[in-house]
Amino acid sequence: MVNSLPIEFYSAFLSDVAKERKPSPIRGLYPLELRPGVISLLAGKPNATTFPFTSVKLTSRSPTDPSKEIETEVSGLALAEGLQYGPTAGLSSLLEWVHGLQEREHGRRKGEGWRVSIGSGSQDVIYKAVATMVNPGDAVLIECPAYAGVLPMFQALHCDLTEVDTDAQGIKSSSLRSILQNWPESKPRPKVLYTVPYGCNPTGMTATLDRRREVLALAREYNFIILEDDPYYFLYYGDAARYPSYFALELEQAEVGRVLRFDSLSKILSSGIRIGFASGPEPLLQAIDMHTAVANLQTPSLTQAIAFSLLDAWGYDGFKAHTETVSRFYREKRDVFEGAMRRHLTGLAEWTAPEAGMFFWFKLLLAKDGEEGDSESLIRTKAYERGVLALPGTVFLPRGGKTAYVRASFSLLGEEEVEEAVKRLRETILEARGV
Amino acid sequence: MQFNIRNSTSSDEELTMQLTDEELHVGLQYSLTNGLPALREWMFGLLERAHGRHKGEGWTITVGAGSQDMIFKGVNALMNPGDAILVEAPVYAGTLTIFQALDAEMIEVETDGHGICSDKMREILENWPSSKPKPKFFYTVPYGSNPTGSTATLERRLDVLALSREHDFFILEDDPYYNLYFGPSNRPPSYFALERDQPEVGRVLRFDSLSKTMSSGLRVGFASGPEPILKVMDLHSMAVNLQPSSFSQMIVLKVLSTWGYDGFTAHAARVAQFYREKRDVFEAAMQRHLAGLAEWVSPEAGMFFWFKLLLNEQGSEHGEGEAEGDSEYIIRTTALERGVLALPGAAFYPNPRKTPYVRASFSLLPEDQVDEALRRLRAVVLEARATSKQARSSEPEVMLTCLASASPGVGTQESK
Numbered sequence: 001m002v003n004s005l006p007i008e009f010y011s012a013f014l015s016d017v018a019k020e021r022k023p024s025p026i027r028g029l030y031p032l033e034l035r036p037g038v039i040s041l042l043a044g045k046p047n048a049t050t051f052p053f054t055s056v057k058l059t060s061r062s063p064t065d066p067s068k069e070i071e072t073e074v075s076g077l078a079l080a081e082g083l084q085y086g087p088t089a090g091l092s093s094l095l096e097w098v099h100g101l102q103e104r105e106h107g108r109r110k111g112e113g114w115r116v117s118i119g120s121g122s123q124d125v126i127y128k129a130v131a132t133m134v135n136p137g138d139a140v141l142i143e144c145p146a147y148a149g150v151l152p153m154f155q156a157l158h159c160d161l162t163e164v165d166t167d168a169q170g171i172k173s174s175s176l177r178s179i180l181q182n183w184p185e186s187k188p189r190p191k192v193l194y195t196v197p198y199g200c201n202p203t204g205m206t207a208t209l210d211r212r213r214e215v216l217a218l219a220r221e222y223n224f225i226i227l228e229d230d231p232y233y234f235l236y237y238g239d240a241a242r243y244p245s246y247f248a249l250e251l252e253q254a255e256v257g258r259v260l261r262f263d264s265l266s267k268i269l270s271s272g273i274r275i276g277f278a279s280g281p282e283p284l285l286q287a288i289d290m291h292t293a294v295a296n297l298q299t300p301s302l303t304q305a306i307a308f309s310l311l312d313a314w315g316y317d318g319f320k321a322h323t324e325t326v327s328r329f330y331r332e333k334r335d336v337f338e339g340a341m342r343r344h345l346t347g348l349a350e351w352t353a354p355e356a357g358m359f360f361w362f363k364l365l366l367a368k369d370g371e372e373g374d375s376e377s378l379i380r381t382k383a384y385e386r387g388v389l390a391l392p393g394t395v396f397l398p399r400g401g402k403t404a405y406v407r408a409s410f411s412l413l414g415e416e417e418v419e420e421a422v423k424r425l426r427e428t429i430l431e432a433r434g435v
Numbered sequence: 436m437q438f439n440i441r442n443s444t445s446s447d448e449e450l451t452m453q454l455t456d457e458e459l460h461v462g463l464q465y466s467l468t469n470g471l472p473a474l475r476e477w478m479f480g481l482l483e484r485a486h487g488r489h490k491g492e493g494w495t496i497t498v499g500a501g502s503q504d505m506i507f508k509g510v511n512a513l514m515n516p517g518d519a520i521l522v523e524a525p526v527y528a529g530t531l532t533i534f535q536a537l538d539a540e541m542i543e544v545e546t547d548g549h550g551i552c553s554d555k556m557r558e559i560l561e562n563w564p565s566s567k568p569k570p571k572f573f574y575t576v577p578y579g580s581n582p583t584g585s586t587a588t589l590e591r592r593l594d595v596l597a598l599s600r601e602h603d604f605f606i607l608e609d610d611p612y613y614n615l616y617f618g619p620s621n622r623p624p625s626y627f628a629l630e631r632d633q634p635e636v637g638r639v640l641r642f643d644s645l646s647k648t649m650s651s652g653l654r655v656g657f658a659s660g661p662e663p664i665l666k667v668m669d670l671h672s673m674a675v676n677l678q679p680s681s682f683s684q685m686i687v688l689k690v691l692s693t694w695g696y697d698g699f700t701a702h703a704a705r706v707a708q709f710y711r712e713k714r715d716v717f718e719a720a721m722q723r724h725l726a727g728l729a730e731w732v733s734p735e736a737g738m739f740f741w742f743k744l745l746l747n748e749q750g751s752e753h754g755e756g757e758a759e760g761d762s763e764y765i766i767r768t769t770a771l772e773r774g775v776l777a778l779p780g781a782a783f784y785p786n787p788r789k790t791p792y793v794r795a796s797f798s799l800l801p802e803d804q805v806d807e808a809l810r811r812l813r814a815v816v817l818e819a820r821a822t823s824k825q826a827r828s829s830e831p832e833v834m835l836t837c838l839a840s841a842s843p844g845v846g847t848q849e850s851k
Contacts, residue, residue: 020536025528029779038775039774039807040775040776041777043798052649053440054439082650083653120500124675124677153675272462272463272465273462274680293532295533302683302686
């Protein structure tokens, strides 16, 4: 029997905005529609017969045999559902499928104090989760370097970002522990930790099992929620067996309910379709849904219906097979990129090979007299002049600052372009070193 | 990927659309924050045709994940928590939640059968306390308002525009029913069009929706207006949800560019005609069953009837305000018992009040069910009249409480 934290536990975690949200008086009436024989004039739904669409057909590569194509069709009731306003948390068919996926992947069973909400991409639900828990000015724990895309949402809330170091084993739980142990007594403790556990963007690092366990223990000890942003979970291609997620590992704890997990379909199905999902404690998901009801009503029904028809046709095994194909693809890309790095940047840069995701994070060895140097000016001027662009590491530092690190994405370029890009980078570094 | 659509001019014919590899690729990838360039381009053309606004004249377009997404961001771009704003009353309940979340001080501006009462607005603005910052914007649904179904007349619109200049506030023109207008053919132009005749443009932020004409499940809507405001809204998008679905946008673009502007107009006209017929059916049933028992103005756009239940036998002339009764109580008790549900009007007022009004949606029900629903409503009103003199016990309070607690707020979306 899983011991879930009680609903009351979360009231201390909700932001003022989330607490003030009132359920819509209108939606309170909808349950009444279910009474048999009632004719309802409530729903402000357009009549779907006025919509032009009559069917949607999708062709996709078979996940198990890429030479075969699978045809899926969304029509009839499923299409009608896809064209109409739908539930705030997502279409029930897709929600059901995701619950099943989470049970298979993370061993979390439905009905044990957690549930899922579909978002318009995982960014959408991450933002709402943050707004649901964090008040303006609150202290927030964030791994450093961190995914640059989440920084604006914390900045918009004027958060006091407390950086937690990372290294090749992922988040440094020892650093986290020392931050928490030395937390000033007068300062309210952080309510959340943001981390990308697999193939962190930008570092490409994956947190080890020990680190994960220690972070979970700290979450219990110091009472914070782990925001597990895991878009590269399915893009793990390391040699070692994959580690369980925080969401899975918290089952080892005395009670569950301190992990809010975010999954994305952007890297495995399509980024343009904008579908992601949040899984976690019911009271937090409820608060996220109430935000959705105000801000954008729902994730598009049609993209959900299309995604569901595809996932349903593939089945869990097909989906898994597809993700393995995708992660192999990125592994090969990584190998190509690393080959070029070795040829051209040995001695000029330092890196650890990523085991998930699509980024190389490396330190330019610009050093003169112990100074590490700043990649930003180099990238924006010299590298650009030489016709190569990468992201200066500073954009991934929650609190800004100079760094010699650079992020290079290896997801798109062909082998020859990689070779040329890294060669140009070599020239840039050599020039900067004054060789 | 391939999909079938009905031809815009005849619902019997079907067209098959096939996304090219390139189109599919664009639909599956991340795209720009403010929308697919080709879709924005198409929309520029549509707005030029419909509202006479030319590209490059200080305004721009952003594509949103439905118009609610754009309204939410527009409101957040313009106001601070606690600011005073002008809101038509009654008003679309879905935007009230946005204002409430920002703790807005909502100043209600009355509406009637001719839309917004601009004279009331003038009165409010002229008596505005000098110590208090003026309202930043006015929110209105000018065609087929939700819930009232009324459309603002040209005169009223011009008045409001003049006031917005005089008192320096923005007009948030939320216009999801623009294409669902089925009233007299000399329809008034939009605020967005009318402001061209003002000494300067830039006080109208317009919101268009495809939810009623293409599909509400696609979640594609548009904001059009002054560039600096849309820029701020785009920054908001970058932080919160990056962009509307490229996939949805590509499907929309494919249909719209295949149809062309004439095809779209023809399709919209057919949809409006559909709702006009639904309205007629509904109104005929209203006349049969509710004449003398309810008061209404026939809607000229949209999909709602807004009517006052005459719960006291003397009729509406006797007693105003709370003496007219409370539709909420009636709906949750006698109406439910008799098997008919409509939305109590109170949900559409910015500030809490009792009201005898209800909103009925006529978009979905077939004729026989409309007839039966209104027959039941008749019985409800008659029963309420019979008991109107009895003092009401505290029962309703108890019932409301338990209904509220049984509905934590996740259900089918209230839509526009």
